[in-house]
Each structure stands twice: as structure tokens, then as C-alpha cells.
Amino acid sequence: MDRVIVFDTTLRDGEQAAGGTLNLQEKLEIARQLEKLSVDVIEAGFPVSSPGDFEAVRLIAKEIRTPIICGLARAVPQDIDRAWEAIKEAKHPRIHVFISASDIHLGYQLKKSREEVLQTAREMVARAKNYTEDVEFSPMDASRTEPGYIYQILEAVIDAGATTLNIPDTVGYAMPDEFGRLIEGIFQKVPNINRAVVSVHCHNDLGLAVANSLESLRRGARQVECTINGIGERAGNASLEEIVMAVRTRQDFLNLTTGIETRQIYKTSRLVSELTGFSVQPNKAVVGANAFRHESGIHQDGVIKMPITYEIMDPRTVGIPASSLVLGKLSGRHAFKERLAELGYSLSEEDLSRAFTAFKELADKKKEVTDRDIESLIAEELRTSSEVYHLDRLQVSCGDRGIPTAAVQLIAPSGQVIADAALGTGPVDAVCKAIDRLVGVPNVLTEFTVKSVTEGIDAIGEVLIRIESEGVTYTGRGADTDIIVSSAKAYINALNRLLAAKKTTG
Ligand code: KIV
Ligand code: ZN
Numbered sequence: 001m002d003r004v005i006v007f008d009t010t011l012r013d014g015e016q017a018a019g020g021t022l023n024l025q026e027k028l029e030i031a032r033q034l035e036k037l038s039v040d041v042i043e044a045g046f047p048v049s050s051p052g053d054f055e056a057v058r059l060i061a062k063e064i065r066t067p068i069i070c071g072l073a074r075a076v077p078q079d080i081d082r083a084w085e086a087i088k089e090a091k092h093p094r095i096h097v098f099i100s101a102s103d104i105h106l107g108y109q110l111k112k113s114r115e116e117v118l119q120t121a122r123e124m125v126a127r128a129k130n131y132t133e134d135v136e137f138s139p140m141d142a143s144r145t146e147p148g149y150i151y152q153i154l155e156a157v158i159d160a161g162a163t164t165l166n167i168p169d170t171v172g173y174a175m176p177d178e179f180g181r182l183i184e185g186i187f188q189k190v191p192n193i194n195r196a197v198v199s200v201h202c203h204n205d206l207g208l209a210v211a212n213s214l215e216s217l218r219r220g221a222r223q224v225e226c227t228i229n230g231i232g233e234r235a236g237n238a239s240l241e242e243i244v245m246a247v248r249t250r251q252d253f254l255n256l257t258t259g260i261e262t263r264q265i266y267k268t269s270r271l272v273s274e275l276t277g278f279s280v281q282p283n284k285a286v287v288g289a290n291a292f293r294h295e296s297g298i299h300q301d302g303v304i305k306m307p308i309t310y311e312i313m314d315p316r317t318v319g320i321p322a323s324s325l326v327l328g329k330l331s332g333r334h335a336f337k338e339r340l341a342e343l344g345y346s347l348s349e350e351d352l353s354r355a356f357t358a359f360k361e362l363a364d365k366k367k368e369v370t371d372r373d374i375e376s377l378i379a380e381e382l383r384t385s386s387e388v389y390h391l392d393r394l395q396v397s398c399g400d401r402g403i404p405t406a407a408v409q410l411i412a413p414s415g416q417v418i419a420d421a422a423l424g425t426g427p428v429d430a431v432c433k434a435i436d437r438l439v440g441v442p443n444v445l446t447e448f449t450v451k452s453v454t455e456g457i458d459a460i461g462e463v464l465i466r467i468e469s470e471g472v473t474y475t476g477r478g479a480d481t482d483i484i485v486s487s488a489k490a491y492i493n494a495l496n497r498l499l500a501a502k503k504t505t506g
Contacts, residue, residue: 004247004258005223006240007041007199008034010272011056012072013237014227015045019447019466019473020276023497025386027056031064033271034228037264039067039240043096043225046072047086048079052501054086061090068092068134075099075124084131094136095128096166097121101139101153103146118153122160129161136164138201143167143174147182151189158192164223165196169212172205172235180215187220199223202238204230209238214246217256228272229280229287241265241286241318249313266319267344274379277464277475279451286318319344321371329363343371345378355381365481366458376453376460376479380489383477388413388496389439394488398427406430408488410438428487435488439495443467443474450483463490467498474498 011027011034014020022030027044034042042064045057061069069090071083075097087093099121100110106117121137128135137157139150154165167186169179183200187193200216200223202209213224230239244260251257269287273280282289292315294300302309321343327335333356340347340355347355358377363369384390393409404427409419420437424430432445447466452459461483465476476494478486 001251001255001257002222004217004256005040005197005199006244006258006260007043007070007223007225008037008039008227008240009043009201009225009237010034010227010231010240011060012043012045013201013225013233014231014272014276016233017231017236017276017278019475020231020278021473021475022056022275023500024052024056024059026275028059028063030228030268030272030275031060033264033268035064035066036261037268038259038261040259041068041070041094041223043070043072044087048073048082054082057083057086058089061087061093065091068094070094070096070136072096072098073124073128075120077124077127080124080128080131084128088131092134093132094134094164095132096136096138097124097128097162098138098140098166098168099124100141101145101150102141104144105141114149118156121153122156125157125160125162133163135162136166136199137162138166138168140168141170143169143179143182144171147185147189150182151186154186154190154196155192158190158196163196164199165193166199166201166223166225167216167221168201168225169203169209170201172203172209174202174208174212176208176211176215179212180219183216183219183221197223199225201225203233204235204237207235209236210242210246213238213243214254217247218254228268229278229284231272231276231278239285241269245286245313245318248317262317263319264344266321270375274477277466277477279464286313291315292320326368326370327359327363327374328368329360331359331363331369339371339374340378343374347378351381351385354385362460362481366456366460370454372453373460376462379477380479383489383493386496386500387492388499389492391485391488391492392417393419394431394485396427396431396484398430404430406434408434408438410435410492412438427484431484431488432491435491435495439492439499441469441495441498443469443495443498445491446473448487450486453479461486463487465490465494467491467494469498472498472501474501 044060045053047054047057057071071087073079073083083095198221200221202212226238226240230236247256299310390411395407398404403423407421412418422433446468449464462479463486474494474497476490478489480486
């Protein structure tokens with residue numbers, strides 16, 4: 001059975017998704033989780049694109065030792081030199097060089113001939129090879145490129161030293177059989193192909209990214225590029241969890257395997273959703289809230305008698321907590337700590353104490369504290385551990401008579417307690433205006449969503465807020481049983497991220 005190399009690009013192509021910007025610490029946290037998931041390659045970023053991206057790739061390269069750490073570079077000297085600068089401390093560094101290959105891109109965007117592009121590709125792969133043995137090359141928009149030209153470029157870059165050849169369906173245009181034939185053609189027509197690994201990178205514009213990836217694996221590709229929850233440019237990339245579970249569940253058909261620690265999938269999915277602010281749709285395969293829920297009586301009856309009747313995967317294999325044990329106000333620190341460990345959290349004693357206090361406060365308000373409540377509570381604790389401004393007190397008056405009014409008290413970075421009040425069109429508007437008077441950072445609120453974590457009137461409400469400042473979007477989240485408090489926390493979280501980003505970029 002052949003092993004497929006899983007190349008995760010959540011931190012590069014995934015982060016390119018509109019509104020999905022992550023800060024340095026968040027990227028590092030995701031990279032640590034990807035290491036636990038046992039991905040083979042982490043594409044950590046595009047170092048030349050910004051000082052922030054460079055720093056994130058550099059930090060990940062220094063800290064994450066097991067997977068290959070890859071930096072993306074256009075086929076230009078400055079990009080390649082910068083990518084190497086960022087990854088040079090990695091235990092296993094890789095440079096990924098790409099250049100457009102289709103006539104559409106060459107004619108309208110690059111304004112270069114096929115010969116010029118071929119020459120550049122060869123030279124830039126050779127330049128990358130001077131830095132590291134491990135060089136990947138991608139002919140961008142390959143699925144809309146004349147196959148004969150792809151074969152020619154691939155042969156040239158293998159001779160120049162490329163060890164992985166990645167075939168991107170950049171615009172998500174390909175059909176599975178068509179893309180599969182392109183991959184098969186590469187094995188037949190590129191004479192030196194046995195010196196490289198063939199990889200695929202599929203986008204999801206027609207909802208076919210996973211199908212195209214699996215078809216390519218069937219036809220001989222041995223590296224697959226994907227992202228957690230399928231996030232990425234436009235409609236996203238192929239979803240890692242779907243590919244990995246398809247390979248595992250249909251081993252009989254595909255005769256392939258991956259090195260992924262599948263029990264880490266659920267946790268990774270939750271973390272990426274939490275940090276990017278992109279919710280996972282309930283019916284999403286493998287990790288959606290309904291993926292293992294059976295509503296129809298006939299299905300429930302079957303699953304009770306024998307899960308295999310309607311479940312093709314055991315939810316425990318993707319790390320969905322098996323126990324439906326709920327904690328309550330009589331649960332002690334030990335039970336709380338055990339539950340955290342079962343959910344995959346290992347907190348320092350100090351963080352544990354803070355989380356336990358928050359748990360006790362929640363258990364006083366809410367009869368049953370579920371796993372989702374605990375996840376939300378821990379996420380809130382982690383958010384508040386690196387705050388610039390902290391919400392100290394909040395009081396709101398609203399209703400169908402009178403003017404919504406909010407009084408807000410914050411702890412400023414200096415430790416000083418500051419307070420102000422404002423009127424608004426509604427309670428959330430009044431809260432945001434009062435916070436604005438205290439923090440004073442101009443921005444535009446572009447998105448506000450609230451959702452309950454569990455069923456029940458006493459549920460925690462999670463609020464997601466996106467704000468825009470100087471063309472950059474910042475996401476904030478907040479959780480509380482009072483949704484006005486959640487809104488205030490989410491708005492402050494977004495402002496804190498804006499302020500932290502401004503501080504790093506000077
Ligand atoms: O979609 C694409 O073509 C890419 C390349 C940089 C590989 O992301
Ligand atoms: Zn892409």
C-alpha cells in the first residue's frame with residue numbers, strides 16, 4: 001500500500017481566504033496542532049508577501065521540528081532568497097516555487113512567452129536548489145494549460161533540481177476524469193518523472209476539490225495539498241479531513257494510506273475555525289456538527305442496534321469526544337481537569353485555575369456544562385490571556401422605550417481603569433460606541449454574528465465581529481451567557497488584534 005504525503009497549506013492558501021487573517025501567535029498555535037495531527041508538510045506562508053508573514057514562517061521553522069516546513073516563492077530571485085531566509089532554521093526546509101503556465105495567464109497577466117516562462121522556471125528552481133535539496137515547483141493554472149507545455153516545463157524543472165511537482169487546479173475548473181488524465185499523462189510523457197513526487201493542489205470553485213484530489217491519487221499522485229476545513233482562496237481548497245478520511249475509509253478501493261493521526265482531526269478543525277472566525281457548516285463532511293447525528297427514527301434504530309448500519313466512520317477515529325458526560329456545579333477541579341484532558345487540552349496550573357474559576361461561574365448560571373461549553377470557555381480564557389484592553393464592567397439599558405445606553409469600564413494597557421458611556425440605536429451599537437470613546441481606533445464594523453453554543457435558553461452565546469481598518473480585516477470573538485457581554489468581548493478582541501497588528505508593523 002502506498003503512503004500519500006499530506007501537505008497542509010492552511011497557513012498559506014487557507015489564510016488567503018478573505019477575512020481569515022491570523023496573527024503570529026495564532027499561526028504558531030495552528031502549526032503546533034498540525035504537528036500533532038502528523039501532517040508531512042506545513043506550508044507556513046509566503047515570506048516575501050509581508051514582514052508579518054516572514055516572521056510567522058521563521059518562527060514556525062524554528063519551533064516545529066517534525067514536518068517539512070515550506071515557504072512559498074514566486075519564480076523571482078527576491079522571493080526565493082526571502083523564502084530561504086525565513087525557513088533556513090527548519091530541520092526539514094522546503095522552497096515552493098511557482099509560476100503561471102496557462103496561455104490565459106501568460107497573455108493577460110505575465111505578458112511573457114512560453115519560452116520565457118520555461119527559462120525562468122528552470123533558472124529559479126536552480127536558484128532554490130542552491131539553498132536546499134527539497135524544492136517544489138508548481139505551474140500555476142495547470143488545469144487550463146496545454147498538457148504538452150506542462151510536460152515540457154516539468155521535464156526542465158526536474159533537470160534543474162525540483163523534487164516535487166505540484167499540479168494546481170488554481171481556479172477549480174477541472175473535472176475529476178479530465179484532471180486524472182492530466183496526471184496520468186504526466187507519468188507517461190515526462191521522461192524523468194521517476195525522479196520526483198507528483199503532487200496535486202485543487203481549488204473548490206465547482207465543489208470538486210476533494211473529488212479531483214482523490215482521482216489524482218488514484219492515477220499516481222503521491223502528495224496532496226489541502227487545508228483544514230477546506231478554507232482558502234474564494235471557495236477554498238480541498239479539505240484535509242475529507243481526503244484523509246476518504247483514504248482511510250475506502251482503503252479497499254484506493255489501496256493508499258496517510259500518516260495522519262486522525263484522532264486529532266476534530267480538535268484541529270475546531271482550532272482553525274475558532275482562530276480564523278470561519279464557522280464550519282453543520283452538514284460539513286467529517287467535522288460538521290451534524291456529521292454523526294442521526295435524526296430519522298429508522299436511522300437511530302439502526303445505529304443503536306449496530307452503528308455500521310448508518311455510520312461509515314466511527315466518530316472516535318476523528319476525535320469527536322465519545323462521552324456525552326456533562327459537568328455541573330458540583331463537579332470538582334479533578335473532574336474538570338480530566339474532562340479537559342479527554343478533550344485534548346493540557347493547561348498550565350495557572351491557566352487551569354483561571355479556567356476552573358470560569359467553569360464554576362458558568363456552572364452557577366447553567367445547569368449542565370457540555371463539552372462544547374468547555375471548548376468555548378477555554379477559547380475565551382486563551383483570548384483574554386493576551387489582551388491589550390480588558391473588559392472590566394458593562395451595564396446596558398435597553399428595551400422598546402427609551403434610548404439604548406451603555407456604560408463600559410475597561411482596564412487599559414497601563415493598568416489604569418477607564419470608563420465612559422454612550423447612546424446607540426440598540427444595545428450592541430451603544431456598547432461599541434462607548435468602547436470606541438475609550439479606545440479611539442477608527443474602524444468600520446463589517447460583520448456581526450451571534451450563535452448559541454448548545455441548545456437551551458441558558459446556552460452560551462458566541463459572537464463573531466469583523467472590523468476593517470486601512471483595508472485590513474480583523475476578527476474578534478467573545479463568549480458569555482449574556483450576548484451583550486459576548487458582543488463587548490468580541491469587539492474588544494477585534495480591537496486588541498488590530499492594535500497588536502499595528503504594533504508589529506510599526
Ligand atoms: O492555487 C494555486 O495555484 C496556488 C499555487 C501557488 C500553488 O496556490
Ligand atoms: Zn491555491
